[in-house]
Amino acid sequence: MATHELAAHAAHAHAAPQGFIRKYIFSLDHKVIGLQYFFLALVAVFTGIFLSLLMRIHLVWPTASLPFLGEIKPETYLSLLTMHGTIMVFFVLTTAPQGGFGNYFLPIQIGAPDMAFPVLNMLSFWTTFLGFLVLVAAFFVTGGAPLHGWTGYAPLSALPSAGPGEGLGADLWIISIAIFCIGALMGALNFITTTLDMRAKGMTLMRMPLTCWAWFVTAILGLLAFGVLLSAGILLLMDRNLGTSFFVPLGTVNGVLTGHKGGSPLLWQHLFWFFGHPEVYIAILPAMGLCSQLLSVFSRKPIFGYKAMVYAILAIGFLGFMVWGHHMFMSGMSPYTAFAFSIMTMGIGVPSAIKTFNWLGTLWRGKIRFSSPMLFAIGFVSLFVVGGISGPFLAQPVLDIYLHETYFVIAHFHLIMGVASIFGIFAATYYWFPKMFGRMMNETLAKTHFWITFVGAYAIFMPMHYYGMAGGLRRYSQGTEVAWIHKLAPIQQFITVAAFVTIAGQLIFVFNLFWSMKKGEKASDNPWEATTLEWITATPPPHDNFGGITPVVHNGPYEYSVPGAPRDFVMQTDAPSAARH
Amino acid sequence: MGLVLLVVIWLITLIGSYFIIAKTWWLPVGASAAAAGIDHHFTTTFILMGAVFIAAQLALGWFAWKYRDRGAGTAPAQYSHGNNTLEILWTILTVILFIGLNLASESIWATERFEAAKPGSVQVEVTGMQFAWYFRYPGPDGKFGATKPELEDASLGGAGALGLDPADPASKDDVITGTMVVPVNRQIEVILRSHDVIHSFFVPTMRFKQDAVPGLAIHMHFTPIETGEFEIACAELCGLGHYKMHGIVKVVSDEEFSQWLAAREAEKQ
Numbered sequence: 074m075a076t077h078e079l080a081a082h083a084a085h086a087h088a089a090p091q092g093f094i095r096k097y098i099f100s101l102d103h104k105v106i107g108l109q110y111f112f113l114a115l116v117a118v119f120t121g122i123f124l125s126l127l128m129r130i131h132l133v134w135p136t137a138s139l140p141f142l143g144e145i146k147p148e149t150y151l152s153l154l155t156m157h158g159t160i161m162v163f164f165v166l167t168t169a170p171q172g173g174f175g176n177y178f179l180p181i182q183i184g185a186p187d188m189a190f191p192v193l194n195m196l197s198f199w200t201t202f203l204g205f206l207v208l209v210a211a212f213f214v215t216g217g218a219p220l221h222g223w224t225g226y227a228p229l230s231a232l233p234s235a236g237p238g239e240g241l242g243a244d245l246w247i248i249s250i251a252i253f254c255i256g257a258l259m260g261a262l263n264f265i266t267t268t269l270d271m272r273a274k275g276m277t278l279m280r281m282p283l284t285c286w287a288w289f290v291t292a293i294l295g296l297l298a299f300g301v302l303l304s305a306g307i308l309l310l311m312d313r314n315l316g317t318s319f320f321v322p323l324g325t326v327n328g329v330l331t332g333h334k335g336g337s338p339l340l341w342q343h344l345f346w347f348f349g350h351p352e353v354y355i356a357i358l359p360a361m362g363l364c365s366q367l368l369s370v371f372s373r374k375p376i377f378g379y380k381a382m383v384y385a386i387l388a389i390g391f392l393g394f395m396v397w398g399h400h401m402f403m404s405g406m407s408p409y410t411a412f413a414f415s416i417m418t419m420g421i422g423v424p425s426a427i428k429t430f431n432w433l434g435t436l437w438r439g440k441i442r443f444s445s446p447m448l449f450a451i452g453f454v455s456l457f458v459v460g461g462i463s464g465p466f467l468a469q470p471v472l473d474i475y476l477h478e479t480y481f482v483i484a485h486f487h488l489i490m491g492v493a494s495i496f497g498i499f500a501a502t503y504y505w506f507p508k509m510f511g512r513m514m515n516e517t518l519a520k521t522h523f524w525i526t527f528v529g530a531y532a533i534f535m536p537m538h539y540y541g542m543a544g545g546l547r548r549y550s551q552g553t554e555v556a557w558i559h560k561l562a563p564i565q566q567f568i569t570v571a572a573f574v575t576i577a578g579q580l581i582f583v584f585n586l587f588w589s590m591k592k593g594e595k596a597s598d599n600p601w602e603a604t605t606l607e608w609i610t611a612t613p614p615p616h617d618n619f620g621g622i623t624p625v626v627h628n629g630p631y632e633y634s635v636p637g638a639p640r641d642f643v644m645q646t647d648a649p650s651a652a653r654h
Numbered sequence: 655m656g657l658v659l660l661v662v663i664w665l666i667t668l669i670g671s672y673f674i675i676a677k678t679w680w681l682p683v684g685a686s687a688a689a690a691g692i693d694h695h696f697t698t699t700f701i702l703m704g705a706v707f708i709a710a711q712l713a714l715g716w717f718a719w720k721y722r723d724r725g726a727g728t729a730p731a732q733y734s735h736g737n738n739t740l741e742i743l744w745t746i747l748t749v750i751l752f753i754g755l756n757l758a759s760e761s762i763w764a765t766e767r768f769e770a771a772k773p774g775s776v777q778v779e780v781t782g783m784q785f786a787w788y789f790r791y792p793g794p795d796g797k798f799g800a801t802k803p804e805l806e807d808a809s810l811g812g813a814g815a816l817g818l819d820p821a822d823p824a825s826k827d828d829v830i831t832g833t834m835v836v837p838v839n840r841q842i843e844v845i846l847r848s849h850d851v852i853h854s855f856f857v858p859t860m861r862f863k864q865d866a867v868p869g870l871a872i873h874m875h876f877t878p879i880e881t882g883e884f885e886i887a888c889a890e891l892c893g894l895g896h897y898k899m900h901g902i903v904k905v906v907s908d909e910e911f912s913q914w915l916a917a918r919e920a921e922k923q
Contacts, residue, residue: 148894222891228868229851229893235784236893322869325817326850327784328807338852338867372721378736403854403889405846405867408767412760419752426748427741429710434740436717438732443655443722451718455663458710459670462703465752471695471759474766474863475681478854478889528662535670539679544858546889549897555887557682557858564679634731641730 089616099199101191102616106198107177108509113202114169114498117160119583120209122576124157129569135551148237150550151220155238156212158223159246162352163253164205166494170359171295172201172260174501175288177509179264181607182282184273184624186617189266193259200256208249211242219243222548224349227320227341228333231312234326244313247306254303257295264292273606275626279383280645282605282630283376286383287362290390291355297394298351305344312336342404346397353490354393358386360497361428361457364450366630367500368432370603371447372439373641375631377431385424385431392421402470403477411470418468425461429454440634444601445519449500452527453493459531460489463538478548481541484534492530499526499582506586507600511612512593518585522578529575533568540564604642605630656722663715667708674700685880685905686860691762693861702755771843771875776836776911779845781816782853782866783808785895787886788816791829791915798845799825806849817849829918834903837911838881846872854890857903865890878905 090096100106130137131145131153138144145153176194180187188194211218219238221230225246233240268289272281281289308319312333320341321333369376376382398406398414432454441447463485466472476482499522506514545552545561552558552565599608606626610619624646632643673679684693721731771777779790779798786808792798799822806817812830819825836842846855848866856863862876888899906914 146894147897151891151894151896220891220894226852226891229891232851235851323803324849324868325803325806328809330803331850336869338869372731373723374731375733375735377734378738378741381736381741403863404865405870405872408763411763411767415756415760416753419756420749422752423745423748426752427745430740430744431736433710433713433717434736436714436721438734439717439721440723440728440731441656441718441721443659448655448659451659451714455666455711455714458707458714462707465703465755466696466699469695469699469756469759470767471692471762472699475692475696475858475861477863478856524662528666531666531670535666535673539673542681543679544682546856546887548891551897554898555885555900557885558887561679634733636733 099195101187101195103176103180103188103191103194104509104614106194107173107175109198110168110172110176110201111174113198113205114165114173117164117168117205118495121157121160121165122579124153124160126572126576128153128157129572131550132565133569147550148220149217151222151548152212152218152238152242154548155220155222155246156208156218159208159250161491162223162356163250164201164208166356166490167257167352168201169498170363170494170501171264171288171291171355172198174363174498174505175264175291175359176260178505178607179285179288180267180271181610181614181618182285182605183268183271183276184606184619184626185267185271186619188263189271190263194263197256197259197263200252200259204249204252204256207245207252211245211249214241214245216240216242219246224345225309225341227309227312227336227338228322228324228331230341231309231321231333232326232331233313234329234331244310247310247313251303251306251310254299254306257299258303261292261295261299264288265296268292273624273626276645279380280626280629282362283365283379283382283386284359284362286386287358290386291358294351294355294358294390294393298348298355301344302348305341305348308344309341339401339404339406342401343397346400347394349400350397351393353486354389356490356494357497358389360453360494360500362386363497363501363504364453365428365432365435366605367446367450367504368435368454369631369633370601371442371444371450372436373442373633374435374439375629375633377434377437378427379629379631381427382431385427388424389421392417392424396421399468399473402473408470415468415470419465422461422465422468429458429461444503445514445516445523446500446504446601448520448523448527449496449503452523453496453500455527456488456493456496456530459535460485460493464489475544476541478546479541480537480545480547483547484537484541487537488530488534492534496526499523502586504601505607506589507596508607508612508614510590510593511596512589513596513600514589514593515585518581522581522585525578525581526575529571529578532571533575536564536568602640602642604628604632604644606645609644609646656719660715660719663711663718667711667715671704671708674704682859684859684861685878685882685884686862687877687879688762688766689859689861695759695762698758699755702751706751767874771873772841775841775843775875777843777845778834778836779847780834780855780866781847781849782855782888782892782899783815783849784851784893785888785899786832787834787855787899787901788812789831789834790816791831791918792824793827793829793919795824795827797824799823799828803849827919827922829915829922831918832901834886834901835911835914836878836903836905837908838878838905840908841875841877844874844876846874851892852890853888853892853899856887856889857884859884860903863889878903881905881907
């Protein structure tokens with residue numbers, strides 16, 4: 074094994090590039106590629122946030138005339154929500170935690186000089202980037218961006234005559250997702266191979282930091298899920314452009330025959346959610362791994378139940394592929410299958426609960442340091458609990474009869490998949506910024522950012538539960554036409570105000586990020602006194618990560634407050650006698 | 655900082671729970687036979703999940719404050735890798751809670767969705783199209799007439815919108831309306847169809863929701879137990895007029911229903 078790994082290292086070592094283009098644009102270095110993913114996600118997240126702001130304005134002031142944009146029409150509102158969802162799910166929640174931080178830190182944390190396939194890594198980033206450009210282009214073509222929602226249910230998404238934006242805009246939307254899938258598949262192969270083949274001597278699987286476990290399992294999910302979405306997207310493109318009928322049955326739009334017959338709208342939903350549910354875990358698992366890591370580092374205490382955490386990640390990954398039907402309880406799918414999907418879905422709550430218990434167990438009798446990464450990690454746990462306990466409502470078909478398509482669903486998935494994951498991204502940024510840029514971020518600004526975002530996230534998403542409980546429906550550009558929804562308008566007004574304040578708070582983060590790159594206090598090699606391998610190397614790490622040295626690992630990743638040790642942390646590479654087992 | 659976290663997390667928990675317990679915004683009063691059972695299970699789920707929510711948030715806030723770093727020289731963190739007994743205990747408890755909760759609700763689901771409508775129930779075909787609902791009753795012959803997609807023309811309204819085939823004798827006595835009228839305390843069999851894209855027939859007071867899917871005729875049932883007018887809204891994104899696609903279910907006495915249906919038949923003669 075050891076010889077094989079050394080050979081693998083030698084084979085993948087490449088000289089540091091000199092020119093600007095090879096160093097920063099078409100770089101093969103996983104660290105540069107990680108940063109490229111990170112900045113792509115940063116551009117994407119602010120695009121997505123801007124779209125949500127327009128949606129919030131339209132919901133509360135439907136006839137407002139905005140500078141440059143004019144009045145937002147109902148169909149524009151639907152385009153905004155489609156693009157908001159697509160950008161956020163693919164180009165933020167999938168891109169930043171895995172492509173960004175995973176790319177940068179997985180090789181370093183396992184003691185490798187780079188990813189297994191550096192060229193493939195570069196290609197996967199540029200493919201993803203192309204996908205983003207194609208998606209944004211949908212805004213600028215005739216008819217504008219599609220209005221079929223990020224889930225793209227056929228036949229709405231399959232028939233150009235079904236609405237504005239369903240022409241070229243919808244084609245670009247599908248092509249963008251297909252391109253993204255190709256990039257994600259390349260990335261997944263790279264992550265899996267790197268984790269299995271490139272670990273340093275002594276870095277056994279059960280000594281890997283939980284971040285690495287999370288990236289590894291996320292990559293496996295990506296490999297199995299994105300292939301299915303890619304196929305579904307190609308079939309949908311064929312239905313739209315080549316006259317096939319995979320998803321469209323005999324029918325009419327406005328009394329005009331569509332020319333299709335025999336297709337199944339439910340087939341699209343099955344294929345989409347076979348990808349779509351694992352996608353939730355693709356977004357959240359890296360954040361779970363990272364927060365496990367941070368709770369241990371900043372509590373100065375080993376993670377509570379390391380093995381249970383690993384098994385929980387594996388269980389979530391495995392069960393994640395057996396629950397897709399819970400999105401389809403009201404779809405016309407056989408009601409008998411709802412029983413099976415429901416049981417499996419409640420079952421997936423068990424490993425999630427185990428993780429929460431272990432996070433609390435890690436804080437228990439710790440010695441907590443409230444640095445900004447830790448605040449976001451604690452915030453993550455709080456949000457994860459709220460988003461988690463609304464799950465069992467939606468997982469029961471009996472309650473889903475009422476709650477399906479209401480804002481209760483919006484509240485649930487935004488908290489658990491959106492905001493909790495983004496808290497993971499913020500925590501990762503504050504935690505690894507010193508390693509990536511050699512300087513510390515401003516702690517006062519970081520903490521201000523935390524409090525605004527934490528309270529703001531609750532102020533935006535808690536009321537959405539109430540709106541949904543009272544029957545408020547999602548994807549409604551106006552609530553005026555239905556009496557019971559119209560009565561709930563004050564909740565929407567409150568949410569819009571909360572969204573304005575919270576979004577304004579994000580500017581603090583952007584300012585801090587760029588200001589600290591230039592003006593931040595110089596960081597030491599291990600500012601957080603953490604144990605994992607990225608903290609043994611220079612800041613920022615050299616091209617081959619460890620400056621010609623191949624690290625040898627002797628200890629687990631979470632050896633804090635070891636009795637008898639000289640410091641309250643034992644590095645993974647410290648002599649084995651330093652840690653007691 | 656630990657104390658601030660405790661106060662903020664506990665306050666959020668308090669405020670968040672208050673609006674649920676006070677039922678400030680809540681489900682509308684149920685008006686169907688299924689509503690009581692569904693609402694009861696809602697309450698059960700809220701109590702159990704609410705307890706988990708409050709306990710976890712209180713513990714999180716408490717630990718953040720209690721186990722804060724009190725400075726150099728104070729006792730170090732406990733060196734512990736966990737506790738297997740606790741892991742097994744809370745895994746078993748969670749399994750019992752989640753799976754038990756799920757099984758407790760399955761009988762309602764079975765009644766609503768596994769069982770077909772009883773013989774003698776009132777049949778109404780509900781058809782969705784961008785962006786309106788049409789309701790069809792089979793008339794005295796008890797049979798729905800054939801429809802053909804090539805005959806559909808929304809601009810004609812009524813029979814024309816549904817593409818009713820005049821050549822089929824069973825179509826002669828079909829009654830088509832824009833408002834759904836049903837008798838109280840009788841089971842209503844709904845046959846859901848769509849012409850174009852997916853719509854979803856949602857009547858919150860009846861605790862009823864089901865997608866209408868082109869190419870499928872989906873049979874469902876519900877039993878209204880209150881008279882009155884109840885709103886219908888479309889609950890599946892169907893295009894730019896989605897938010898306007900609503901309608902009314904009018905629940906009347908059995909007698910009124912018969913009179914209403916007879917009057918519609920008479921109009922056709």
